[in-house]
Amino acid sequence: MPAKSNYVANATPLFSILSPAQCEEIFLAAEEVLERTGVTVHDEEARDILKKAGCWLDGIRVRIPSAVVNQALNSVPKRVTLCNSRTGSRDVLLEGNNAYFGTGSDTPFTIDPYTGRRRRSTKQSVGWACKVIDALPNLDFVMSLGIVQDVPLLISDRHQFEAQVLNTSKPIVTTAHDIYGFADIIEMCEIIAGGEEELRRNPFMTLYAEPISPLQHAWEAASKLVLAARKGLPVVYTPCVMAGGTVPATMAGVLTNGLAESLSGLVINQATREGSPFIMGGVFTIMDMSSTIFSYGSPEFNLLMSALADMAHYLKLPMFGTAGCSDACVVDEQAGIEAALSIAMTALSGPNLNHDVGYIEYGSTSSLEYLTINNDVIGMARRLVRGIKVNDETLALDLIDKVGPGGHFLAEDHTMKYFKTETYYPELINRQRYDAWKENGSKTLFQRANEKVKDIIENYQPEPLPQDVQKRIRAIVERAEQKVH
Amino acid sequence: MTKSQYVRANYQVNATPQFHVLSEHQCENIYYGALEALERTGAEVHSRTALEIFRQGGCRVDGNRVRFPTRLVERAVSSTPSRVVISDRHGHRSMFLEGSNVYYGPGPTNTYTLDPFTGERRRPKKSDTVRAGIVCDALPNIAYAMDNGTPMDVTPTLADVHAFQALLENTVKPIIHWGFGIEQYQDIVEMAAAVAGGLAELQRNPFIVLYSESSPPLRHSEEAIDKAIFAAKTDIPVIYTPCTFAGGVAPATMAGSLVISVADFLVGLVAGQLVREGASFIMGGLISTMDMSSSILSYGATELSLLSAGLTDVARHMKIPMFSTGGCSDSKVIDVQTGIEAAFSILIAGLSGASIVHDCNYMEYGATGSLELMVMDDEIIGMVKRILEGIEVDDEHLAVDVIDAVGPGGHFLGEMHTMAHFRDFWAPTLINRLRYDGWKAEGSKTMGQRIREKTQNIINTHKPEKLPDEVLRQIQTVVDRAEAREAAKKISK
Amino acid sequence: MSKYFEDLAQSVIAGQQERVKELTRQALDAGTDPVEIINQGLISGMNVVGARFKVGQMFVPEVLMSARAMNGGMELVKPLLVGQELPSAGKVVLGTVKGDLHDIGKNLVGMMLESAGFTVVNLGVDAGPEKFLQAIKEHKPGVIGLSALLTTTMLSMKDTIEVLKEEGLRTEVKVIVGGAPISQDFAEEIGADGFAPDAASATDLCKKLLA
Amino acid sequence: MSNYFEDLAHSVIAGQQDRVKQLTQQALDAGTDPVEIINQGLISGMNVVGARFKVGQMFVPEVLMSARAMNGGMELVKPLLVGQELPSAGKVVLGTVKGDLHDIGKNLVGMMLESAGFTVVNLGVDAGPQKFLQAIKEHKPGVIGMSALLTTTMLSMKDTIEVLKEEGLRNKVKVIVGGAPISQDFADEIGADGFAPDAASATDLCKKLLA
Secondary structure, three states: OOOOOOOOOOOOOEEEEEEEHHHHHHHHHEEEEEEEEHEEEHHHHHHHHHHHHHEEEEEEOEEEEEHHHHHHHHHOOOEEEEEOOOOOOOEEOOOOOOOOOEOOOOOOOOEOOOOOOOOOOHHHHHHHHHHHHHHHHOOOOEEOOOOOOOOOHHHHHHHHHHHHHOOOOOOOEEEEOOOOHHHHHHHHHHHHOOHHHHHEEEEOOOEEEOOEEEEEEOOHHHHHHHHHHHHHOEEEEEEEEEEOOOOOOOOOHHHHHHHHHHHHHHHHHHOOOOOOOOOOOOOEEEOHHHHOOOOOHHHHHHHHHHHHHHHHHHHOEEEEEEEEOOHHHHHOOHHHHHHHHHHHHHHHHHOEEOOOOOEHHHHHOOHHHHHHEEEEEEHHHHHHHHOOOHHHHHHHHHHHHHHHHHHHOOOOOOHHHHHHOOOOOOOOOOOOHHHHHHHOOOOOOOHHHHHHHHHHHHHOOOOOOOOOHHHHHHHHHHHHHHOOO | HHHHHHOOOOOOOOOOOEEOOOHHHHHHHHHHHEEEEHHHHOOOOOOOOHHHHHHHHOEEEEEEOEEOHHHHHHHHHHHOOEEEEEEOOOOOEEEEEEEOOOEEEEOOOEEEEEOOOOOOOEEOOOOHHHHHHOOOOOOOOOOOOOOOOOOOOOHHHHHHHHHHHHHHHHOOOEEEEOOOHHHHHHHHHHHHHHHHHHHHHHHHOOOOOEEEOOOOOOEEOHHHHHHHHHHHHHHHOOEEEEEEEEEEOOOOOOHHHHHHHHHHHHHHHHHHHOOOOOOEEEEEEEEEOOOOOOOOEEOOOHHHHHHHHHEEEEEEEEOOOOOEEOOOOOOOOOOOOHHHHHHHHHHHHHHHOEEEEEOOOHHHHOEEEEEHHHHHHHHHHHHHHHHOOOOOOOOOHHHHHHHHHHOOOOOOOOOOHHHHHHOOOOOOOOOOOHHHHHHHEEEEEEEEHHHHHHHHHHHHHOOOOOOHHHHHHHHHHHHHHHHHHHHHHHHHH | HHHHHHHHHHHHHHHHHHHOOOHHHHHOOOOOOHHHHHHHHHHHHHHHHHHHHHHOOOOOOHHHHHHHHHHHHHHHHHHHOOOOOOOOOOEEEEEEHHHHHHHOOHHHHHHHHHOOOEEEOOOOOOEEEEEEEHHHHOOOOOOEEEEOOOOOOHHHHHHHHHHHHHOHHHHEEEEEEEEOOOOHHHHHHHHOEEEEEOOHHHHHHHHHHHH | OHHHHHHHHHHOOOOOHHHHHHHHHHHHHOOHHHHHHHHHHHHHHHHHHHHHOOOOOOOOOHHHHHHHHHHHHHHHHHHHOOOOOOOEEEEEEEEOOOOOOOOOHHHHHHHHHHOOOOOEEOOOOOEOOHHHHHHHHHHOOOOEEEOOOOOOOOHHHHHHHHHHHHOOOHHHHHHEEOOOOOHHHHHHOOOOOEEEHHHHHHHHHHHHHHH
């Protein structure tokens, strides 16, 4: 191998929607929105914190000087690590262009894998979902993939968390109805981690909160940001914005408005305690102007999410992205198309913590088959992002000469060495020849996925929590139940 | 309104998304690897005509083995036009194969077809090629026509001639066409010339592109290389496509597969440029991985997308238009897998900026052609085109004033700004965004069902523009003459 | 004259507020009956808009532009309706329930109802049972519409219905519900009169309930 | 001893040629019956490989590595089989038909057959009827296999079968066909004895035809 100099290689494919100058332009516009228009904050404590930080208050309207935004950007950690809840192993490194995938949480409905019927999600369905996620190698973290609705709704968040943590050891992004729910969940996590400091040092969970677009921080959201900062726990803050509905119809306007919401959330969080881990989120998409849905599959959604990833990299903020979801009401060709586009673009852009894998029906319903299918799609996308290595060994000129014109490479050591690493072998995607496929029952991808889901539910055992830990968690859930009664 | 009062300086924008698999240096490395393989290992050429051309051109010929001096290959590359313009049947220039323009369409010669009415997988007939022409003609995002299957209810050695007739009479779009050999290509060019109003007109504004495939590694059959030579002589653009699959006919490493693909293309290119300097060549690229379990050449693998995008980077480095692959699947039926694989490859091929992306109809690792898949792909291409438009960033699109006017807690639905821009949203036709209840009320249809309905509807109702009777007669004369020729051959045998 | 009404209706459909105003003024100057202007021009145009939206030929922003254009005409006609009531399809009180600040869906329903000729009283967000109660007493609507985005806040819908019962007002008014976690089953369970999955069907539902 | 054969078989499965050679030599040195080494060690390992490949647990390059390892052992055993025939599953003549240069599929079939213990005579590409005829006369195979990738060249399969009939050799040999455009229907139509859609099933087919 000769020496080389001045040789630039793409270690991975290079992909961007926005140039650095465009990122700057959008960031400056968002700062202008915060300074000029401001946001409403529906929590008195958060408003006090903002006032002390140097913001201008006018009733619940808060205007934020650019200097305060910049200060928050300076103090926020550029990276956040999430861990395995059983081993504490630091598995999910939210930094740079690392892209991890997981599910979403807030689907009221789910497709039952046994009956095929759409029904309300339950504690059992959430448990099943977490088992399936735990078993799938390309899923890195968990959100509940359903709202538990067969328990008292006011404290369903505690049940939901219990169902998750019993069925998976992967990191959990958790929702809660309010700070009281969060307090209970944090307490459960501290029991599992073995203490408050242990949890802070190796967090296996991050809180989740969202503003209400345009430019509103409700009491629940603002108080969660404050609580997370006080506890020193990571928080995901996710504006869910729809072009033409809650934000302007132009893509740059969507990014400006959405970013202004994220940055104002960041300021609340950092002003409470500098250096708190904060993950910028976003589900940026369009409102379909015919059906008025919040689209989870439009090409604009893909563009916006990739552009937001460019923004996050520009600002050096860990990012919570969205992929593997669909507007289709069943797991059909459309669901496949929309998942492929969003997962491929997400993997190429590299936002860090990407949720909503397994959502169908514009986020109203979850499907475990869809989740399982997307495990393959994520594998495909990850192969794409590994790119092409170019060196003497991979160029293989000696081998080409040895095999010669008209020969073949099947029985070569070089092939043996590389065919499995250079090529991704999906699990459910079928590449059998027609006759073999027919012999195996002419199954569609959905049928194969359904079989796999049922197999996991029936046969897979997640790593259990110690009995005493399980009991103490149960006690917290029961305590909450009692308070409701 | 003060923000737009200033003028920006040194402001560089991404007018479209930016995507590259390989750096400029890596492209160079692969290109040089191909030159080294051609100079050192050389290629096996099974055509006496071609061997003579190579010998006279200065290659080292040793039996069937031809070794290519680098200077000769470099000269061929530099004499190849960096742009090729393809017209439609009217001679209107419609496909500008240059820069990073992307055009999508189907592929050829499948040995089965999925009947869009019965769902049956069966052998293609000439009437299926007629349908292919009609569907290509009707779909807005399909830029050209290709045959979607070799018709098997006609004289086998003239299946290409019959398929061409069927396409020619049923679409005004450009036609990229496979032929078995020189005689058939002569028939095909003659038919096309009849439509164009003479060979000279056809050469000036070609609406057909010829297509030839070599069999790697480094092996070129007589008809493959002779077709490339024929195209150069006849002055009709040609695509030269080595079918490269990693681990089978090329190294299992992606870079090694690219070397084989580029080297094998260059063999065809050198032959063509030696015949006519400046002949229009398009670099082909059917490049993927061999599935080591089923031993198929995978049309759904990520590696197809990755390798095709890498090859496109090399093509741009060489400044030669690129014929890439996408919109295809290994699935045997139209299902979720088909959607995933088609979308994935259409997206990556689009981002890579390949000039032509073919095989937007290939099911079952290429064995079966499906018009329903083409209809599905038409929708996916629409989505991807929207993505390729990127994001515009200026004061109007940043909309800071509108955001301020609406304020926290308001909404943008009734704003003039929304009215002015919401039509920029991509409008779906087969993708369904109805709410659950509305979708249920419309019969709970899957996208596959909607695709089938649309395909049938196109076949039943779309009426492509007819050719003049006189031209139709001339075309038929060519077909009849070809039939007589083949019949005579059979008797003499 | 029918040509004139056609023109007016077309201008409503096209969402051209200025043109609608101009045509309305012309008609009034020519002594046309205001009620006829409304019914054969303004409302008639708006009916076409509603029908087109339903089949996906028109989109939300366009519907709202048409509504704005229609209202431009209405403003001119209204003062001349001496002693006559402005024709209304009915009165609807809308609100996002207690604890919930999401109101884009509810606002959309409101605008669609107005476009279809309803009179809408919008209570905004965070509207608890008492607020609805008060609004019913004050405005005497035919329908009240409750919206919720969260599974926790949707529980408050039931509370509102219970309060109406206690106050003896449940039979005076129809109750409809909507929002992401709401379904027909849920509506029946809490004893609402109807569920609308989207803004267009909310309009249809109100028409049906008040028919 | 059974543990030793297990070791040998495992080394074949793992494709470790050197280890297979080493173990075979050891066994021979210890005076083990060569036929037992073959049947209980080498072939028995290869049978596992075949079964695993069929269900997708092993891949083509791995199968070929195993075959190579097995052959490494065979080379050592062969000279000692005094007076005994090397066990063979049968003899197969393979070729890509006239006018066709595509031979990766045919080569794969050849290698798979060899892995399964068949003796394979590979005629290469562009093999016309005469070439097959000559090979049959010379090698007396149980099966001939023809491969074609093109719809034009697949026609030549029929020609070969016709020539065999004319020469009175058709019932001396089984004819199997394969390749992308080939189907069971086509095989039946031209009077072949079988069609194999892929390399693994070609092996099964040969076994069945020669059973």
